[in-house]
Amino acid sequence: MNCDHCDKPAVVHEIVIKGGDSKEVHLCSDHAIAAGYPLPVEQHLADIFPKLGSVAKVEAAKSKERSAKCAACGLTFTIFRKSATLGCPACYDAFMPMIEKVIESAQDGATHHLGRSPVGGAEIERVQNLRVKMMRDLEAAVAAEQYERAAKLRDELKALDSPSP
């Protein structure tokens, strides 16, 4: 079928209902664009592109994971994956969020240290920083419907409030 306005083949086929009357519309790509219709190919691509985008994102995250490197000691995440041993204290921050997953799965889902700390003065600051971070994590966990994690965080916050024996 050709376009209503020229001899080019129609790519958009619509039934327009106006005031009780229905009317068929057949348009070529040029006239469809001019009339403001989305082209079927574009619709098709629009369906695909978000998926392609997310695949690309996962790939990018993986490649970022692979290429992650500790600026302090030079250890790469790939080497860590093989040896299971970190290179220096700074690796803990350099390999976030991957390291978080490793620790939480090894530690039965625990997310924060609740034990002793080296210096008394740092303790107050630590607890304050920890409290803010844990509350934020808790909110995020609830928002993401990660209820197990949220429950764990809530318990840990409670434990933080109760004076240690």
Add this chain to the structure above:
Amino acid sequence: MSQPFSAAMSQVGPDSDVVVTSRVRLARNISGFPFISRASNPVRQEIMRVVRRAVDQSCNGTDHDHGMRWIELQSAPSRDRILLSERHLVSRHFANSDGPRALALSSDEHSSIMVNEEDHLRIQFLCAGSRLSDAFKEAFALENALANCTNFSFHPRWGYLTACPTNVGCGIRMSAMLHLPGAQIMKETDRIKRAAKELHLAVRGYYGEGSESIGDFFQFSNQTTLGATEDALLEEFNGIVLPRLIGYEREARTAALARYRSRIEDIVFRSHANLSAARLLTADAATKDLSRMRFGVVMGLLPIELTTIQRLLLQVQPAHLSLIDPRSLESEEADREVRATYVRQELMRSTKDTK
């Protein structure tokens, strides 16, 4: 170190019928240094210097004076390194690996610090019997003393930082070496191991990580180190898990004796006869028979002191045997012969003592 009897491994303590030794080990790293896997030999030397200075300042000549000796393993004779590993003061890996590394060891051999193992410091207290609370207090007393002289790597969220991220938080490993012949006879060992895994405990053999169980000896230790206080972890392990394991083994022993008395007596007395008559004996064979005799002793079947069995369990190990008679190093046959002769003499003497 050449004294054969001072080690915790050859003594007895509370609940020694089941619990051979208790140990608390704390993993710590010095701030401002890479972990061991990224530390060159000069850096490892520097770490050793920092730790040695901290040990000298914090321990010797103070309230925490344990008469700490400093043993550099890379230059120590091979026999000394094996002696330390047979006493469970260092891991086999640490005894045999390369690079600058040291052990600070108290005169009673209860407190020690492995330097440049997986972490810069492994502060430990090892003692006979079920004394985890004591071991906990002593290990932290030493850790506190050292913390006054050096800074340990610490993260506001993850706690004490360790080379292996699965040890972060409290960096504490509490372990108990248990003797489980009752569970073995009642075929309950696998069930206990499964239950232990569900409780996030690691179950290992006689020489710890990667070793086989010899003579029904199993080492149980906690794996959770994050998300709870040190006291809570101790309470869970020492107050709940360990008494249950001890109770379970004692029940299994009573049940085994009620059901298979002749069979158990046969095993125990044959082992005694075996060790009293053997002319050639390997370390593993001696350990197995001594384990069976140990069972007989704690069940009141054999009139021998438990301390004798504990001491022999240590002395039949190759390096300890060579302390008694260096001829054991000459050949494999000489090693077996010296061991058989020594065990025979000791058992004869201990039987006389009790008569």
